[in-house]
Amino acid sequence: MKMLKKIAIPVSLGILxxxxxxxxxxxxxxxxxxxxxxxxxxxxxxWYEIARFDYKFEKNMDNVTATYSKNPDGTIRVxxxxxxxxxxxxxxxIGEARFIxxxxxxxxxxxxxxxxxxxxxxxxxxxxxxxxxIMGNNxxxxxxxxxxxxxxxxxxxxxxxxxxxxxxxxxxxxxxxHD
Numbered sequence: 084m085k086m087l088k089k090i091a092i093p094v095s096l097g098i099l100x101x102x103x104x105x106x107x108x109x110x111x112x113x114x115x116x117x118x119x120x121x122x123x124x125x126x127x128x129x130w131y132e133i134a135r136f137d138y139k140f141e142k143n144m145d146n147v148t149a150t151y152s153k154n155p156d157g158t159i160r161v162x163x164x165x166x167x168x169x170x171x172x173x174x175x176x177i178g179e180a181r182f183i184x185x186x187x188x189x190x191x192x193x194x195x196x197x198x199x200x201x202x203x204x205x206x207x208x209x210x211x212x213x214x215x216x217i218m219g220n221n222x223x224x225x226x227x228x229x230x231x232x233x234x235x236x237x238x239x240x241x242x243x244x245x246x247x248x249x250x251x252x253x254x255x256x257x258x259x260x261h262d
Contacts, residue, residue, distance in 0.1 A: 109191075109193075113249075114250065115204060117189045121186065123159075125199065127159075128230075131228065131231065132146065132259045135257055140176070144257075145262070146166065161177065189205035189206075191204070191205075201226075202220035207242060214229050216228075218246070218249065227239070233261075
């Protein structure tokens with residue numbers, strides 16, 4: 084019995100460690116590629132969330148925006164804001180993003196609850212940095228962002244096709260209302 088406890092405790096701690104490390108993964112879905120020659124200064128500023136999946140942390144939210152700015156240490160401040168139309172209140176969440184392979188590649192990890200980090204991958208963006216397709220660690224996380232409250236149909240179709248090609252079920256996207 085004592086021998087079993089001596090083995091069980093380290094094995095349990097090891098499994099727990101793997102679970103925690105996996106929850107901190109900042110990956111990119113298979114088949115997706117982050118934007119190269121990324122211009123972070125053009126990406127900074129306010130973005131409107133056009134579409135997303137039904138995430139618990141954004142439940143019942145409309146008028147969702149994300150504002151990105153540089154922190155003094157070079158990391159990116161992420162200020163997410165949205166209106167919960169059920170509770171009739173604004174909700175704001177401040178996080179931090181860091182580049183994984185340098186600012187030239189649009190692969191970042193983001194955290195709103197350190198030490199838990201998640202992948203934030205800009206996989207498509209127009210030349211003028213007005214519309215962006217963001218993929219998370221896996222096929223559960225996807226966002227379409229725009230500098231304005233609407234997105235041209237041609238960009239929408241381009242982003243949806245790219246997401247479907249990677250394996251996302253785009254039929255489950257929520258199209259965010261902006262007043």
